[in-house]
Amino acid sequence: MADLLAGDLIKAENPALAALAAKAYAPRSVRPIWLQIYDRLADAIRQDVVPPGSRLPGEVYLADLFGVNRITMRRALALHQNEGLLQARKGVGIFVRPRPRRFLIRNDMQFAESLLVDGGSISSKNLWLGRGKASPEAAQLFGIAPDEQVILLHRLRQLDGAPIYVSRKEFPILRFPDFENRYHESGSVRAVFRSAGIESYRRSETRVMGGFASKEEAEILEISPQTPVQYVTSINRDVSGQVIEFNRGCWPMASVELVFAAAD
Amino acid sequence: MADLLAGDLIKAENPALAALAAKAYAPRSVRPIWLQIYDRLADAIRQDVVPPGSRLPGEVYLADLFGVNRITMRRALALHQNEGLLQARKGVGIFVRPRPRRFLIRNDMQFAESLLVDGGSISSKNLWLGRGKASPEAAQLFGIAPDEQVILLHRLRQLDGAPIYVSRKEFPILRFPDFENRYHESGSVRAVFRSAGIESYRRSETRVMGGFASKEEAEILEISPQTPVQYVTSINRDVSGQVIEFNRGCWPMASVELVFAAAD
DNA sequence: CAGTGGTCTAGACCACATG
DNA sequence: ATGTGGTCTAGACCACTGG
Known part of the structure; x- marks a missing residue:
């Protein structure tokens, strides 16, 4: 009795969703039912029948509805969920993720990467700053031993509060012995570079590769584990060619578009 | 009876796989059984217990084994399958895909993209050459009307015979009125450019974005639909800045690594 | 506590490819 | 005709979150 009542209430709250579910299915042989439901959900989300941030009705109710x-x-x-339109939280519900926006990362080689996005405010949050073992790749680039320490900076970029990019930057200690203090003073890597006498630097290489979110990355980015992501590693050098920064970042695949433009 | 016999035969054929399956599972609460099986399969594949190209035992047999x-x-x-290590063929079986190799696409901006891969031979196959409607993006770049025609070239790149990259190239007809004949003569786009008086050109922009394979792309690349892929679009210009080529390609995400290097 | 999503089983039928 | 992978159902139990 209570079940029926609850069901009717939710149904009354979202007649558009109910209408979407009421349509007859094409033959299973043409397209499996579950993919047809997937299609209708995609339409519902993209047409704002269920707005971003809202919670979907429970699975049992939805199953009955469809x-x-x-x-x-x-x-x-x-x-x-795997493609990034929905996000489930155990014990809570399934939520519509913020509309995936295509970030543009201009990568002009001469300048540091810059995030461009139409509307919305991007904020940066430092997760951790300290010293730790260099990654094998960074060690080689910095010309130090594999087990030597480096400056580590973990950062999170957010769009309107939603996590969208997590990065791990490495810097050579020899070059920036007072990194932590300088960074706390200024809050910017660029300023630390400047205080070390580096007025200009360039992006010498950027690599893009696909992968699947580890448990840790998934937690930070608030996505499901195994969701496809893009890893970007980049190398910055000073004018003499010395590597001054090694960066490795991770994006949910659906929400980023990288642009590499020629210098002109 | 026949079932048992068949089962024993297969088991005898691959004792290493059976050994992998015989181990006790960690508690379900630590990691779901299906993910533990996923892990073991990954190990088996990466350690060549089941070599690339080979067919796995049937699902019912595997289920019993595990x-x-x-x-x-x-x-x-x-x-x-979603991540690209396995590939199922209905009515046939599940096969181990060729070891995912990381392709390096050097993108020096000055030169056309070049494929680098350690070992293995890359071949190119033309799927289709003809004329058709320009894509909206290409039409704008070429400065033609959205419904105007362009030269279309669909190509497939293969590594040791396995499809690995499918691209759709567009060229402006005004610039290459005799594209088809020139191409058939020489078999190379570069030669067509040269015959049109274009000795040198440059990559002016490259975009990378993630997506999920459409049914058509999946069929060509021999992957499952909805598998994560990377799309790469690139623009080539002649020395005067005119756009002479618009290219859009698609890779299985797991098998490509893009490298964008500075010109130096 | 009730409701949520996550996991697992047992059994059934289908579509497809091969011999 | 057989075996393969693909789809779908019914029902059960668990772990987590919230009030």
């Missing part, structure tokens, strides 16, 4: 078993319903939901 | 239900087994297999 006239399928809960398992079948879950397949459709799971694919959307 | 002591779980077929559905549970399928979850582990499905994730590997």
